Amino acid sequence: MTQRKRLSNVQSSSQSKRQSNSFMTQEEDEDATFTQPSTSQVQRGLEKLTAAQVDQKTAEVVQYILVKDQKKIPVRRADLVKHVIKDYRTVYPEIIKRAMLTFEQVFGLKLVEIDSKNHMYVLVNNLDASTARPSPVERPSNPKMGLLFVILSVIFMKGGVVRENLMWNTLKKLRVDPGQRHEEFGDVRKVITDEFVRQRYLEYVRVPHTEPVEYEFRWGQRSDMEVSKAQILEFMGQLLEQDPQSWTQQYREAHSTASSSQASSSNHR
Amino acid sequence: MRKARAGGDDEAVRQNGSSSRRRTDQHPGDGEDHDSSSGGVQDDDDDNDLGLRREIRSKYRDLINSVQQNREDMLSPSNNKLTEVLEEANKLFKDVRQAREAALDAQLLVVATDLGKEKASQLFSEGSAFDPSAFAEHLLSFMGLNRLEDEDDEPPNGCASDGYLPKDAWHRLARRAECCFRTAPSFHYMMGSFYTEPPPPKQRIERQRKAPSKEAKRIMPTQLKKMEESHQEATEKEVERILGYLKSYYQDDPSPISYYEFVIDPNSFSRTVENIFHTSFLIRDGLARLKLDSDKLPCIEPVEEEEVEAAGSFSRKQCIVSISPKIWRVRSF
Numbered sequence: 001m002t003q004r005k006r007l008s009n010v011q012s013s014s015q016s017k018r019q020s021n022s023f024m025t026q027e028e029d030e031d032a033t034f035t036q037p038s039t040s041q042v043q044r045g046l047e048k049l050t051a052a053q054v055d056q057k058t059a060e061v062v063q064y065i066l067v068k069d070q071k072k073i074p075v076r077r078a079d080l081v082k083h084v085i086k087d088y089r090t091v092y093p094e095i096i097k098r099a100m101l102t103f104e105q106v107f108g109l110k111l112v113e114i115d116s117k118n119h120m121y122v123l124v125n126n127l128d129a130s131t132a133r134p135s136p137v138e139r140p141s142n143p144k145m146g147l148l149f150v151i152l153s154v155i156f157m158k159g160g161v162v163r164e165n166l167m168w169n170t171l172k173k174l175r176v177d178p179g180q181r182h183e184e185f186g187d188v189r190k191v192i193t194d195e196f197v198r199q200r201y202l203e204y205v206r207v208p209h210t211e212p213v214e215y216e217f218r219w220g221q222r223s224d225m226e227v228s229k230a231q232i233l234e235f236m237g238q239l240l241e242q243d244p245q246s247w248t249q250q251y252r253e254a255h256s257t258a259s260s261s262q263a264s265s266s267n268h269r
Numbered sequence: 270m271r272k273a274r275a276g277g278d279d280e281a282v283r284q285n286g287s288s289s290r291r292r293t294d295q296h297p298g299d300g301e302d303h304d305s306s307s308g309g310v311q312d313d314d315d316d317n318d319l320g321l322r323r324e325i326r327s328k329y330r331d332l333i334n335s336v337q338q339n340r341e342d343m344l345s346p347s348n349n350k351l352t353e354v355l356e357e358a359n360k361l362f363k364d365v366r367q368a369r370e371a372a373l374d375a376q377l378l379v380v381a382t383d384l385g386k387e388k389a390s391q392l393f394s395e396g397s398a399f400d401p402s403a404f405a406e407h408l409l410s411f412m413g414l415n416r417l418e419d420e421d422d423e424p425p426n427g428c429a430s431d432g433y434l435p436k437d438a439w440h441r442l443a444r445r446a447e448c449c450f451r452t453a454p455s456f457h458y459m460m461g462s463f464y465t466e467p468p469p470p471k472q473r474i475e476r477q478r479k480a481p482s483k484e485a486k487r488i489m490p491t492q493l494k495k496m497e498e499s500h501q502e503a504t505e506k507e508v509e510r511i512l513g514y515l516k517s518y519y520q521d522d523p524s525p526i527s528y529y530e531f532v533i534d535p536n537s538f539s540r541t542v543e544n545i546f547h548t549s550f551l552i553r554d555g556l557a558r559l560k561l562d563s564d565k566l567p568c569i570e571p572v573e574e575e576e577v578e579a580a581g582s583f584s585r586k587q588c589i590v591s592i593s594p595k596i597w598r599v600r601s602f
Contacts, residue, residue, distance in 0.1 A: 072455075125454070141440050147439065170402065185439075232449050235446070240404065
């Protein structure tokens, strides 16, 4: 009932749809009806809506993203527009801006666009992890994080790319065999090459010109945002009883990307 | 130095195929007198030849397997196992005559050069090299691996070492690794969502209840009807009775009667409540009127019969009367 009221207020929606159809070739198929509106369009759109309406829509977006993030699969802009934003697409940038503010100020989370080509968002913890001690709240730990940690560490220490054979051999030493069902992780191959990849923690790409087909592992876009290379190096140093600085290349990489990855997260079209 | 030599051999072979090695080896091979049965003579006994062929192929396969299984060992810069493998292969190659063995030799070379490339990349990187197998071993200790006292030196399948890994091994690692991740905690409603299970049992209960009631209706229809009527009648009778009292008091003394004096029964709280209840019906139907007297206390008086019809035009006001045992005890006099 309230939706019909809102429809009558947003009069500019038909205009923007006509405009956006001409740009259809630039977007992907599912995103065909949505182009990023210009700032003047956003201004005009905002004038036609009350503050309460925009706040309501912002709240809906926040809730949608929070629930979608449970499975850690990135939120696609196309889905967001289709299911939540709907007729408010002219003011989409404003809504996203407010949603980001809400996440930061209310939840201590950061909404980050990890893929500016396909427009996907993830939620990352905004709290300062370096000063945080182990959480006083007893949270049940997820063993898959341990597995992911091993994989990411090996990739990082090996310079960013690892052939899948090396990965499987290393994991076999830890009693994780892709050919056998693991009692903790189940279908290991599926978890690593499918689930972690869909969550954008890993990239599993084919190496060109290999016969039989071989794949290699790299860090995924989510890992670039979420995982601290410096912390991995610290743990590595503790585990192997070496000074983290003895791995000079990795050390350099860990302490230079720490600042740049956080800076890049704030950019979004 | 030794590594470079091995690399050099590989490069030459890769460029020209395996035949070039045969050319380079034949010169020293003619000089050496290792295997009388195969040295230069092409047409031996068929049986010997077949047996030797099989032996060579199986040795090649062993070499390939050992390189693949012990890859991590071979990568370690602390040994020269790779060079030893290549020297073995060199020796075997001298006896190779047919395409099948040569193919296996080529396969061994692919595997070995891959390893060589890996070793070379380790050389180029500054700082200490990273050995995944050492990493794995340390991880196992961290996760609480209980190594048995009599473990073998080299496990036959090259996989996990002996020992018992506790059930919470991965949890322990995950906990330690948490600090490396800036994961947003997942959002869940605290009380979860409602379950949809109740409906099926409820249906069963309803059906059970319906069955006996139907029978009951059949057996005693007349009695039930009587019960219902008496309920309604009871209320109406009470209301009329109270109206009668009110009118009779008013006739004796045509002034508004104190409301509380009217409804309160000094001996019974429940009776008092019932009186209030029945009086409210009178007021609702416009048969009595409540107003505040000079002392701001409520009083009640019956409405004249002519006034009852005109009363519809007046605006009705509502009020809520409440009474509790405490107040009733104070009030009863």
